[in-house]
Amino acid sequence: MSGKTDALLSTLRLQPVVPVIVIDDAKSAVPLARALVAGGLKAIEITLRTPAAxxxxxAVAxxxxxxxxxxxxxxxxKQWDLAVKAGSKFIVSPGAGPAxxxxxxxxxxxxxxxxxxxTEIMTVRDRGYSVIKFFPAEQAGGAPYLNALSSPLNGILFCPTGGISLKNARDYLSLPNVVCVGGSWVAPKAMVEAGDWAGITRLAAEASGLRS
Structure with a gap:
């Protein structure tokens, strides 16, 4: 597990914000990803929520x-195998089911x-995980909740996702047990549909500077 943990951390530490992307048209994936990379966001989570995912x-890989x-x-x-065959370098799940x-x-x-x-954190910790997604972050207690966990669950690092925006991202990133956050605000659906890649690059650059 340590090798995979190191690989995951090296990916998550590329940037303070991991874009969480929903792709409706696969043709937009490459220009969107290039726009995000140009803004400093190299690790990109493409969600398996659409047939185009x-x-x-x-295409991005x-x-x-x-x-x-x-x-x-x-x-x-099944989704795991399909995602890996497509070229995924990391996998993210909303929960931690046995499958x-x-x-x-x-x-x-x-x-x-x-x-x-x-309890869920302790369960995956027992399976060897020390880098964990906290979801849905805002609805589940937000930054104060994660801060409260930092002492009793010392050694666990989190990537909170869900309800995070430019307005509250720093609240999470300032915590000692947060390695990065996940957010969809860097690639708004309207900007993707309009092909506003320059605008998305500006949002990505703004997000990538949150820890500077």
């Missing part, structure tokens, strides 16, 4: 220099498992 991951494509909203072993954890055990690709409670 797997094609989008493959194959064609976008500097991008580290990951798959989000992975719920089971996903078992698939991760059989794979060289690192998993960022989702948790929302101390």
């Amino acid at each position: 797997l094609d989008a991951i493959k 194959d064609e976008v220099e500097g991008a580290v494509a990951g798959a989000g909203t992975v719920l089971d072993a 996903v954890l078992d698939a991760a055990d059989q794979s060289d690709i690192p998993l960022l498992p989702g948790t929302a409670t101390a």
